[in-house]
Amino acid sequence: MVARRRSIGDLLAGHPFFADLPDRDLELIAGCGRNEVFRPGQLLFREGDPADWFYVIRRGRIALGIGVPGREDLIIDTLGPGEVLGWSWLFPPHVWTMDARALDTVHAIALDGVCLRGKCDEDPVLGYSLARRFAGILSDRLAATRLRLLDVYRAQSRG
Amino acid sequence: MTPLPYRVTAKRRETPDTWTLDLEPVSEPIATPRPGQFTMLYAFGRGEIPISVSGLPGDGAPLRHTIRAVGNVSEALCDLAPGDGLGVRGPFGTCWGLDGAEGRDVVIMAGGIGLAPLRPAIEHVLVHRDSYGRFAVLVGCRTPGDLLYAGQLESWRGRFDVEVEVTVDSADPGWHGDVGVVTSLLPRIPVDPDNIAVMMCGPEVMMRFGARAMVERGVAEVDIEVSTERNMKCAIGHCGHCQLGPKFICADGPVFPLSQVGPLLAVRSL
Ligand SMILES: Cc1cc2nc3c(=O)[nH]c(=O)nc-3n(C[C@H](O)[C@H](O)[C@H](O)COP(=O)(O)OP(=O)(O)OC[C@H]3O[C@@H](n4cnc5c(N)ncnc54)[C@H](O)[C@@H]3O)c2cc1C
Ligand code: FES
Numbered sequence: 001m002v003a004r005r006r007s008i009g010d011l012l013a014g015h016p017f018f019a020d021l022p023d024r025d026l027e028l029i030a031g032c033g034r035n036e037v038f039r040p041g042q043l044l045f046r047e048g049d050p051a052d053w054f055y056v057i058r059r060g061r062i063a064l065g066i067g068v069p070g071r072e073d074l075i076i077d078t079l080g081p082g083e084v085l086g087w088s089w090l091f092p093p094h095v096w097t098m099d100a101r102a103l104d105t106v107h108a109i110a111l112d113g114v115c116l117r118g119k120c121d122e123d124p125v126l127g128y129s130l131a132r133r134f135a136g137i138l139s140d141r142l143a144a145t146r147l148r149l150l151d152v153y154r155a156q157s158r159g
Numbered sequence: 160m161t162p163l164p165y166r167v168t169a170k171r172r173e174t175p176d177t178w179t180l181d182l183e184p185v186s187e188p189i190a191t192p193r194p195g196q197f198t199m200l201y202a203f204g205r206g207e208i209p210i211s212v213s214g215l216p217g218d219g220a221p222l223r224h225t226i227r228a229v230g231n232v233s234e235a236l237c238d239l240a241p242g243d244g245l246g247v248r249g250p251f252g253t254c255w256g257l258d259g260a261e262g263r264d265v266v267i268m269a270g271g272i273g274l275a276p277l278r279p280a281i282e283h284v285l286v287h288r289d290s291y292g293r294f295a296v297l298v299g300c301r302t303p304g305d306l307l308y309a310g311q312l313e314s315w316r317g318r319f320d321v322e323v324e325v326t327v328d329s330a331d332p333g334w335h336g337d338v339g340v341v342t343s344l345l346p347r348i349p350v351d352p353d354n355i356a357v358m359m360c361g362p363e364v365m366m367r368f369g370a371r372a373m374v375e376r377g378v379a380e381v382d383i384e385v386s387t388e389r390n391m392k393c394a395i396g397h398c399g400h401c402q403l404g405p406k407f408i409c410a411d412g413p414v415f416p417l418s419q420v421g422p423l424l425a426v427r428s429l
Contacts (some may be wrong), residue, residue, distance in 0.1 A: 063332075063338065064338075065332065074329050075329060078337045078338045080347075144339060144340045144343055147340045147342070148340055152362035152364045153270060153299075153305065153361075
């Protein structure tokens with residue numbers, strides 16, 4: 001058990017999302033984690049499912065999609081190594097707002113959101129540090145979404 | 160400067176509204192263009208528009224232009240068939256700083272039809288591969304069906320000495336590539352700010368975001384080149400149609416270092 005946690009802690013330490021996090025915090029987080037492997041095409045979760053986990057992607061890519069009535073699902077984002085999938089575990093009602101499917105073989109660390117929320121409540125410094133990291137992701141995604149909303153490739157004659 | 164007569168020798172559909180035309184001179188050719196330059200293409204009876212050179216002539220290759228049908232003249236040009244005639248003036252404008260980039264890493268970032276003026280630059284780096292450091296080509300477009308030069312991108316990707324990344328804004332499940340805005344590809348490439356040349360072409364908003372991301376990673380504005388676009392008429396710096404602030408795009412551009420046009424790109428309307 002101890003060995004397994006340590007190895008997850010090491011994997012987390014090598015992931016950009018957790019860069020510079022003190023060992024103590026990494027150990028706490030690793031205690032909520034487990035290794036997962038998803039096969040190409042495998043569904044990680046569906047829109048509306050409870051968002052009890054989030055995923056730290058180590059290898060492979062994941063497609064995020066939304067079902068559109070009357071047509072094929074639309075892929076609206078892909079995530080890969082070095083990225084983190086999911087923040088719905090942080091905010092009520094803790095429900096996924098998209099589908100996620102492995103595009104190739106995905107190696108990830110799944111982190112239990114309920115376990116982590118408990119630790120963050122007990123240790124607000126850890127909670128703040130994690131919330132800041134997720135806020136960084138949210139801000140990047142918001143900027144990307146705004147850029148996409150402009151539909152720049154359609155609006156201009158060149159590009 | 161009067162247009163020289165050319166003829167279409169081949170035509171390829173790149174996307175539903177974009178075509179690449181291969182052209183040969185009927186008699187005298189225009190001077191050989193350099194990567195990044197454009198010509199004025201004249202559709203008889205319809206008018207003349209600036210179009211970037213997307214393939215350099217020479218060694219048996221024709222002069223190539225890739226045109227998106229957006230209005231009167233571009234539609235007329237896209238309607239031309241092999242054997243049809245048109246007029247060509249040029250080449251005009253500044254070119255990508257490929258000489259100055261020698262010895263450095265090169266990052267090319269293209270959005271939509273912005274890949275057209277960058278293709279000759281990519282081909283140049285690949286032909287003179289030993290003269291450059293690491294080489295990355297980042298391409299973004301709306302959907303997989305809007306991707307230009309898909310076959311060529313695939314063959315470049317097959318090489319070991321260039322990193323080619325393609326992303327689309329959205330896709331059907333059949334697409335196994337990346338989905339996201341083109342700037343989301345930037346974190347994947349290593350950036351040595353002291354030894355890099357960045358070349359960008361695409362919608363101005365995309366170039367603004369891309370340039371900002373590069374500057375945040377420490378790249379100097381003089382090392383980031385962008386290709387800009389405005390309506391044109393004379394193409395030789397006389398009429399003022401193509402003005403961007405104090406610059407005439409036809410004569411001073413279209414390729415500028417960001418240090419010269421950065422603030423102008425951020426201005427809403429000039
Ligand atoms: C240096 C340079 C290089 C270019 N290279 C290419 C290229 O390689 N391939 C290509 O397809 N296009 C290129 N363009 C853009 C091309 O010149 C325009 O699409 C063309 O002038 C449109 O003319 P039109 O008669 O077809 O359309 P119009 O009937 O004049 O206009 C149709 C619509 O397009 C808009 N429009 C017209 N010109 C422009 C423009 N320059 N930028 C943004 N919107 C415009 C108009 O506002 C209108 O909404 C380039 C432009 C410049 C300045
Ligand atoms: S098009 Fe006339 S000055 Fe540039």
